[in-house]
Amino acid sequence: MKGNRRRFLRSSAALAAASTVTLPAVARSAQSANDRFRVSVIGMRRGLAHALSLARMVKNGENVEIVSVCDCDMGTADWAAKRIESECGKRPATIPRTCER
Numbered sequence: 001m002k003g004n005r006r007r008f009l010r011s012s013a014a015l016a017a018a019s020t021v022t023l024p025a026v027a028r029s030a031q032s033a034n035d036r037f038r039v040s041v042i043g044m045r046r047g048l049a050h051a052l053s054l055a056r057m058v059k060n061g062e063n064v065e066i067v068s069v070c071d072c073d074m075g076t077a078d079w080a081a082k083r084i085e086s087e088c089g090k091r092p093a094t095i096p097r098t099c100e101r
Helices: 005-029 044-059 074-088
Strands: 037-042 064-070 093-095
Touching: 037 044, 044 064, 044 074, 064 074, 074 093
Parallel strands: 037 064, 064 093
Antiparallel strands: none
16 A cells, blocks of 8 residues: 555654653653663654653653654754753764665
């Protein structure tokens, strides 16, 4: 079955909305460093809002860690990592583009 962009974006938006409801409960239930919820965010133009929401959770003491950010444009990835660092105090790694056009 061939998917289309609109269906993908709709399901991604639904998943993002669901994660904002369930993620805080998952983060609070962690008991040790091994149970930490480690996150990488891909696509910093649209994913930055989600990453900043996670950064606020880190700042509030939730057991969440933003491990890395990835974007096709390394300048954008660096910019996003700086924004996340200013929000939570820890800079995530930046991952370079993983595919060539």
